Amino acid sequence: QVQVVESGGGSVQAGGSLRLSCTATGPTFNRYGMGWFRQAPGKERESVAAVSWSGVNTFYSDSVKGRFTISRVSGRNTVYLQMDSLKPEDTAVYYCAASSGVRSPVVRTNADEYHYWGQGTQVTVSS
Numbered sequence: 001q002v003q004v005v006e007s008g009g010g011s012v013q014a015g016g017s018l019r020l021s022c023t024a025t026g027p028t029f030n031r032y033g034m035g036w037f038r039q040a041p042g043k044e045r046e047s048v049a050a051v052s053w054s055g056v057n058t059f060y061s062d063s064v065k066g067r068f069t070i071s072r073v074s075g076r077n078t079v080y081l082q083m084d085s086l087k088p089e090d091t092a093v094y095y096c097a098a099s100s101g102v103r104s105p106v107v108r109t110n111a112d113e114y115h116y117w118g119q120g121t122q123v124t125v126s127s
Contacts, residue, residue, distance in 0.1 A: 002026035002116045006096035008081075009121030010047065017084045017124060022096030024077040024116060033102035034079045035059075035112060038092035038123075047109045048094070051079060054104045064090070086125045093120040 008020040022034050035050030049070040050059040058070055067086075072079040077098065083090065097114035108114065 002098065002100070004028075004096050004098050004116045004118040006094065006118040006121050009094060009123045011124040011126065012086055013126055014087055014127050015033045016086050016125070017082070018086065019072065019079075019083065019093055020081040020096070020123075022079050022081075022118060024098040030077075030100055031102065031104070032077050032098040032100055032116075033106055033108045034077065034098050035108060035114065035127065036079075037095045037097060038090075039095070039120075040092040043092075045111060046106070047111065049081060050107045050109050052105050052107045053102060057107045058103050059107045059109050059110060067125050083123070086123075088125050088127050090123060091125050092123060108120045 004024045008023040031053040036048040039045040055072045069082040096118040098107045098116040099114045
């Protein structure tokens with residue numbers, strides 16, 4: 001019904017930058033809260049960043065705060081994750097997710113609250 005597609009992953013040296021992109025599309029227009037999650041081998045999936053439909057309210061995990069920036073195209077279900085000052089511990093598969101039926105200012109950080117998920121894009125940071 002709703003497809004979420006992310007891209008922009010790759011390999012980068014520590015201290016470098018990457019920008020991930022994500023778009024959620026469906027048969028009808030809906031307003032989605034959107035977020036980024038990541039999962040490293042042998043680790044649980046964790047919330048990295050999230051943004052409300054309004055684009056004003058955001059969330060960042062402590063591990064990425066000050067280095068990553070989530071943004072969205074106004075009035076569109078397209079989001080970006082600008083990742084700066086990357087560290088080897090940022091290496092993971094990054095997933096974009098969309099949460100439907102969300103009020104404009106709401107930011108969701110719990111994976112269980114997201115309805116639609118992308119396939120993931122690999123980010124590898126070498127020292």
